[in-house]
Amino acid sequence: MSKVSYYTAEGLKKLREELKQLKDIERVKASKAIAEARDKGDLSENAEYDAAKEAQGMLEMRISKLEDQLAGARVIDESQMDTSKILVLSKVKIKNQTNGMEMLYTLVADGEADLASGKISVNSPIGKGLLGKSVGDVAEIQVPSGIMKFDIIEISR
The missing domain is CATH 1.10.287.180 (Transcription elongation factor, GreA/GreB, N-terminal domain)
Structure with missing residues (x-):
């Protein structure tokens, strides 16, 4: 199955x-x-x-x-998606609290992930950590070197 x-x-x-x-x-x-x-x-x-x-x-x-x-x-029917929360196909602008770097990612399915073009899998550690968050939230993501904190700046489609 x-x-x-x-x-x-x-x-x-x-x-x-x-x-x-x-x-x-x-x-x-x-x-x-x-x-x-x-x-x-x-x-x-x-x-x-x-x-x-x-x-x-x-x-x-x-x-x-x-x-x-x-x-x-x-x-995915993008017209039916809630834009107030991060979901699959959301374009997310995040800011790393440690170094102040801003990044723009699009959350996609595993088969479409391509970091070079800013597409990350919803099943990646960062993707999982961002799902369900809203603008203004802080995403705490467990990575091998510890916990990274990202501010959610913007969500779009």
Whole structure:
């Protein structure tokens, strides 16, 4: 049974495109690589055949994982979301109390997280610590080096 994960329409589209690519193109390539290796003779000592079979197994595992993700995927309707609290897809401006640094993050599902573009997972320590907070609240987040405190400055969509 797959667990429910929430995605933006864009994130869900990317998942579907990746699955289509793997099924329609990569699967065919893997089958051809196995057939070519099989044609080279004795399979008991054919490293190329073993490598092709292993690559096919990894591909099938990735396809299965994506299918499970898609089975539990739900698109978030942003128009129905409360903007007074931090939820999935909230854009949050926070200020580190220790060094005064301000950061802007968007909370997203695990599959869409990309720190370089300011998207953090709701299941990350910071994401979990921010969920449910409002402007003016202080989020105390447990990290390996101790507790970090962040002031919630702004919440938007």
